[in-house]
Amino acid sequence: MTEADTPDGTVLDTGRLRLRRFTPADLDHLVELDADPEVMRYLTNGRPTPATVVRDELLPRVLAEYDRTPGLGRWAAVSRADGDFLGWFALDPPPGDDPTEAELGYRLRRAAWGRGLATEGARALVRYAFDQLGLRRVRAETMAVNVRSRRVLERAGLRLVRTFHLTWDDPIPGTEHGEVEYEILRPE
Template sequence: MHVLLETERLRLRAFSGADLDNLRELHADPEVMRYLDSGRPAPGLLVTRYAGPAQFGYWAAEERETGGFLGWFEFRPVREDRTDEAEPGYRLRRSAWGKGYATEVSRALLDRGFAELGVARVTATTMAVNTGSRRVLEKCGLRYVRTFHEEWPDPLPGAEHGDVEYALTAAERARPNDDGRAPPEGRPAVSPPVFQRVTSSAATSAIRPGSSSPSSRPRPPGTCAWTR
């Protein structure tokens, strides 16, 4: 079993065929998929393409103490031909929601990307009404960039409020405040709009991964890819 990294409570590892039923169950949960319009990446693809060591990609998430399957995380280049800009994401079982797992592992993936992989910018998008995923992004230090609207053939509830983009550069991550302290986690560059009419989704793969030009590719599978 190839282990990518471990945090205080979780382990990210390569997928195996034994994960297939768990993945199918995860992707079949309507609450997990609330802010996602697709079951991609397909469970079968995850257990075949991402079964070995990889610098970028998808990894199964499990509890260190019990080995219990919790879902998956991703960290992938925004564009296939370059690796200096990447997007994080995740999809977690409802039983794993509200425990800080998404923030804990996403921070570790960002640290690895900036320190070891030469990533210069991390970016993610999610629905504006997805307050849970937005909080995760802000806790990871990403800054609100903009709200934008796109036309979808089958829009999800809340799509009328648009999508939001968040980003963080390596330079911003390293930049101290005037008093020499590191910037506080989650401090946005500008104040993002707040929507009251929303059911919090703090626990599913609510972040749709994105890029600086969101219309350049089809809507991805949520991550951050963002979910809870």
């Protein structure tokens, strides 16, 4: 694993993944990812993110974040074997902007599911957060019913902290079971 932000935008390499900075050329990848109903199931009840939103809001925000919060951000995940776009991983500033913690996130294409890639990327970012960034805490949230994502978090070393309930204008199935927060602390 390499933990240096290189000239080509690579932030981390794992056995099978390369995490690199997004560029404007990744627009179509992001649109395709967010258009898959299964990928978006626990986020929007399967509704795609409009391409104009990805182009005009999401991608510009991701690109601006690299300068605003050095070391943190959202990175494209590509296969080291063939360079195929697989999805993304993130260490985002958490709500409240505590500089000693980050929020872990990921979203992978369906073709990448079930191969351990989410766990591989999540583990690498947890190590990066503690070893390179010196953070004290990494946290993550998902819907309580999102069993696959919960398993990834547990395999990456995070533990369940709490279940909580939010109010949504347009709740999706499973919302009634709440959201879950996971964490791992540096000493762990």
